[in-house]
Structures are given as structure tokens and as C-alpha cells.
Amino acid sequence: MINPLRGMKDISFDDSARFTHIVKISIEVAKRYGYNYIETPILEETTLFKRSVGESSDIVGKEMYQFVDKGGNDVCMRPEGTAGIVRAFVSAKLDRQAMKHKFYYYGPMFRYERPQKGRLREFHQFGCESFGESSVYEDFTIIGMVAQIFNELNIGYDLLVNSLGCPKCMPVYRINLISFLSVIKNELCEDCNRRIDTNPIRVLDCKNKKCQSLLVDSPKLINNLCAECDEDFKKLTELLGKTDIGYKIDTNLVRGLDYYNKTAFEFISNDIGSQSAIAGGGRYDKLVEYLDGKSTAGVGFALGIERIMELVKIPQSQREGYYMGIMTPDAIDSILLLAVQKRKSNKATVEYKSKGFKSHMKGADKANARYALLIGEDELKNGTVWIKDLDSGEEKTILVDDI
RNA sequence: GUGGAUGUAGUUCAGCUGGUAGAGCACCUGUUUGUGGCACAGGAUGUCGCGGGUUCGAGCCCCGUCAUCCACCCCA
Structure with missing residues (x-):
């Protein structure tokens, strides 16, 4: 496999x-x-x-x-x-x-x-x-x-x-931060030492408690933004504050x-x-x-x-469309042609095998169909179909031409 | 890349100190060839992840391997 x-x-x-x-x-x-x-x-x-x-x-x-x-x-x-x-x-x-x-x-x-x-x-x-x-x-x-x-x-x-600042304020801040971190370098964890070179800002959210205690007084970018970045960020939070x-x-x-x-x-x-x-x-x-x-x-x-x-719940699927089946093998052509018509606008599931009535009803239920539409010997002879609404339980026999 | 847990039926899982493989759910077939969901009765299903070892005998013990899950890391 x-x-x-x-x-x-x-x-x-x-x-x-x-x-x-x-x-x-x-x-x-x-x-x-x-x-x-x-x-x-x-x-x-x-x-x-x-x-x-x-x-x-x-x-x-x-x-x-x-x-x-x-x-x-x-x-x-x-x-x-x-x-x-x-x-x-x-x-x-x-x-x-x-x-x-x-x-x-x-x-x-x-x-x-x-x-x-x-x-x-x-x-x-x-x-x-x-x-x-x-x-x-x-x-x-x-x-x-x-x-x-x-x-x-x-x-x-x-x-x-x-x-995160812009090319004007970020690089300045970055240099300040690196020099701050260099002083306490020996006391920071192994990961943080690696981060100083690769991405110093990452050091700030290290999960190591000792690192965090050393970082309390570290410079924060939010306090070192240039005038434009600072103004934009304030505007953003101000606007968000006005919404829900x-x-x-x-x-x-x-x-x-x-x-x-x-x-x-x-x-x-x-x-x-x-x-x-x-x-x-x-x-x-x-x-x-x-x-x-x-x-x-x-x-x-x-x-x-x-x-x-993982978070979305979708509503239970509603019964939809038709389940079509036959109870006499001779009716297969009729049911197929009916399905061709139905599928121009509706969902239709067709069981090709001739089966007993009850078996079809179970099939219709499993297919989650709204309507069961069956042709047996009588219906074939009379040119009718039997149809049942599986939600309301209402059922009737009608002429094929009237569907 | 690092650490930990777990691999048995379609699925969720049981299986004692090694002794012929089990349950629930799902599935299939019936319960007057014409009324679904419910109920009842019956039925099918496994290379016990894979490979090796120990043993008279391994789902169970040992080694290896692969996969999954969880966490670190990082990110959606």
C-alpha cells in the first residue's frame, strides 16, 4: 500500500x-x-x-x-x-x-x-x-x-x-539592541546566542525564564520608531480601538x-x-x-x-436531490433517462441494480437524498413513477411526463 | 534538527506473569419483492507497522527500522 x-x-x-x-x-x-x-x-x-x-x-x-x-x-x-x-x-x-x-x-x-x-x-x-x-x-x-x-x-x-519600523528606524534600533545583548551575552541561553547573529529581535521572545529576566530593560522597538512609523502605528491602534x-x-x-x-x-x-x-x-x-x-x-x-x-463547525448537511432506483431490471433505461433530465437542474443518485423496495429506501436514506424516486413493475407498465419526500413522508405516484 | 509517547479489523480501542485474535461503532444481508432513520437476528473483515532475535511457543520480551502523534524550534 x-x-x-x-x-x-x-x-x-x-x-x-x-x-x-x-x-x-x-x-x-x-x-x-x-x-x-x-x-x-x-x-x-x-x-x-x-x-x-x-x-x-x-x-x-x-x-x-x-x-x-x-x-x-x-x-x-x-x-x-x-x-x-x-x-x-x-x-x-x-x-x-x-x-x-x-x-x-x-x-x-x-x-x-x-x-x-x-x-x-x-x-x-x-x-x-x-x-x-x-x-x-x-x-x-x-x-x-x-x-x-x-x-x-x-x-x-x-x-x-x-x-517593525522602516529602513530609517529599524537598522538603528537593531544596532542598539545588539550592543545591549552583547553585554549580557554570556548569561543568555545557547539559542539566544545564536539568534544574536541571525535574528536578534527573536531574542526578545525567548521562553527561557533567565533570559526574560535579563531582557526586562532591553530597548523596545516600539519606543524607538521614527516619527512616521510611530504616527502610523498610533493611527492603526486608534482605528482598531474604534471597532469591535x-x-x-x-x-x-x-x-x-x-x-x-x-x-x-x-x-x-x-x-x-x-x-x-x-x-x-x-x-x-x-x-x-x-x-x-x-x-x-x-x-x-x-x-x-x-x-x-480545526475550528469551524459546518451545519449538518440537508437532504438534497433525488435517489433513483428500480425494482424490475426492465426499468433501467427509463430511470437512466429520467436522471439525465433531472440532472439538468438537480442532484440525482442512481442505483443501477434492481433491488427490493426496502433496500432502496435504505439506499435513499444513506445517499442523504430528499426524494426517493422508484420504478417497479406496476409503474413501468403504467408509465408512472413513485416518489416520496423523505423529510415530510409525503408520497405519490405520478406520470413520468409530469415530473 | 532535538526530546517523549504510540503502532492490533474500515474506525475507536481491549488483549493478564509469553500458550490458537476480541469488543463497541461503522459496513453487508435478512426480519412477507412495496415504506428509510429505530429495533431484532445473522454475516464479512486482520501479514497484530515492517525486519531480525530470544523461546517448544511472541500481539506481549530484546534489537533495529519505518510511520503517526505531542512538545521544542519555527510558523499559517
Whole structure:
């Protein structure tokens, strides 16, 4: 027997119903905000992710499905969606227009990690990317859109927001932080010492208690933002405060991807295990330039469909359509042609095998059909069908022509 | 990559100090060839993850391996 690869799952039955429900609601909401569908390749040049997601990130550093194809190209299964969308944006030369562009997408992403609850090697995201709008009002609007999706899916969440600064204030802060950390270096844990070089901001949310006690007086980015970043972040929280979207400022919130600046946010849930992020996103004003485009502001988010599947309850499926069966083999042609007609507008399940009445009734019930439609010897002879509404119990025999 | 737990029927799980493989749910067939959900009766189903070892004998003990789950890490 051949099983799916490690960390990869088949999605069917109840799961696929939840999956499509999440995608459907997300699309409906995104369309209301003016987003259009975009589909980009799953396989891209490895360079794309190195230059966008960043070589210092874990995603690029150790989690990529990377290989050389038969043409000798260094390629990679996409680990996230934004890089490909930005590449497509630049490829289509949309960066040379003054227009704003908004895209939504969904599909599989691949990361070579050790699987656990809520963490798969192949997983699915739904996401949106807004290009050409540098205003913080767009950040607010995007966060509101995610909140709306979750509200319509009827699931609870906590929202964390932070500002990561911009090329003016972030590098200055980073140097300050590194010098602060260097002083206490010997007392910090092994992981933190590694982080000082790779991603010093990560040291701030180390779970080690000793580290935390040493970090109480560390400089916080939120207090070292430049005037513009500070003003935008205040505006964002002010606006969020005026809505019913609850939020918490998390100064340690650092997204694992290098391209973010200014607004960063994460939606989390306490009900799905330790992998609690159900959506994340932020602003990436430099990313288009990194990928050889003309400087264009960008902001977006992605939500993890499998993680949200753990949270959504879908309503019990209603009885729908027809179950069609025969109790005399001669009636097979009649029932088939009837099904052809019915299927022009309704769901119809046909049992080809001639069976007893009771057996058909059980079959109709299992098929979750609203109506059982049967042809037996009498009906065949009279040119009629017997039909029963399985919800109301009402039944009648009518002429084939009157259906 | 590190640590821990678990692999027995479609599924959830039992299986004693080693002695011929079990239950619930689900499934199939019946309960006057014409009334589903309910009830009753009957039935099918296993390379006990895989490979080796110990033993007269291994689902159980030992070694290896693979997979799953949980946590770290990281993230959706």
C-alpha cells in the first residue's frame, strides 16, 4: 500500500466540506474589498524565495523543498504565497502603472518541517495582497477583512499587532539592541546566542525564564520608531480601538519572513495546540524593489486553512436531490433517462441494480437524498413513477411526463 | 534538527506473569419483492507497522527500522 508522504494529507468527506467552506467565505469577503483572483505557479526559481523571504529565515534556511530540475534549474516548491504574487506583479510590469492592484489567492504551500498538530509539510493558505497603497488605512482595512472572515466563519481569535519600523528606524534600533545583548551575552541561553547573529529581535521572545529576566530593560522597538512609523502605528491602534476588533500590542511579534516592515499582525487561537497562528501578515514596502520592480508599497496576509479547519463547525448537511432506483431490471433505461433530465437542474443518485423496495429506501436514506424516486413493475407498465419526500413522508405516484 | 509517547479489523480501542485474535461503532444481508432513520437476528473483515532475535511457543520480551502523534524550534 502506498501512503501519502510524511506531513501530507488527503482531504475528503467532512474535511473537504470544511475546506471548501473556508475558501468560499474567504473569497466572498475578499471580493467585497475589491480583490481579484490570481493563480501563480507552485514551482519557482529558488532565488525568488532567497531574495524575498530572506536567507536568514528558517523557511529559506532549512525548510525548502528545493531541487535541481531536468533542465538544470535550481527550483523550489513555494513555501508561502506572497513572493510568487509579487514576482507575478513585477513580471506583468504592473509596477510601472500608477494603478492600485489587489489580488487574492489560495493553494498549497510546502515546508520541509517535522510535522505535528497544525503543522504539515503540505498545507493550504488563503491570502490577499494589496499593491500601491502606502496608507496605514489599508493596513487597518486588511486587518478588518481578516477579522470579518473569521467572524463569518464563526470562530474566535486573538489579534496581536506590532510595528517593525522602516529602513530609517529599524537598522538603528537593531544596532542598539545588539550592543545591549552583547553585554549580557554570556548569561543568555545557547539559542539566544545564536539568534544574536541571525535574528536578534527573536531574542526578545525567548521562553527561557533567565533570559526574560535579563531582557526586562532591553530597548523596545516600539519606543524607538521614527516619527512616521510611530504616527502610523498610533493611527492603526486608534482605528482598531474604534471597532469591535479586540487587539493586543505584542512588541515581541516578529514575523519569520524578512520582507515585512511597519505593521505586522497575527491572529491566534488557543484551541488548536501549540501551533496557534491562524493568520498572519503585514506591510512589505520594499519587497517589490527586492524583486527588481519599481518601488511599490504592499500589504497583505495569509491564513492557514488546515488550522482553521480545526475550528469551524459546518451545519449538518440537508437532504438534497433525488435517489433513483428500480425494482424490475426492465426499468433501467427509463430511470437512466429520467436522471439525465433531472440532472439538468438537480442532484440525482442512481442505483443501477434492481433491488427490493426496502433496500432502496435504505439506499435513499444513506445517499442523504430528499426524494426517493422508484420504478417497479406496476409503474413501468403504467408509465408512472413513485416518489416520496423523505423529510415530510409525503408520497405519490405520478406520470413520468409530469415530473 | 532535538526530546517523549504510540503502532492490533474500515474506525475507536481491549488483549493478564509469553500458550490458537476480541469488543463497541461503522459496513453487508435478512426480519412477507412495496415504506428509510429505530429495533431484532445473522454475516464479512486482520501479514497484530515492517525486519531480525530470544523461546517448544511472541500481539506481549530484546534489537533495529519505518510511520503517526505531542512538545521544542519555527510558523499559517
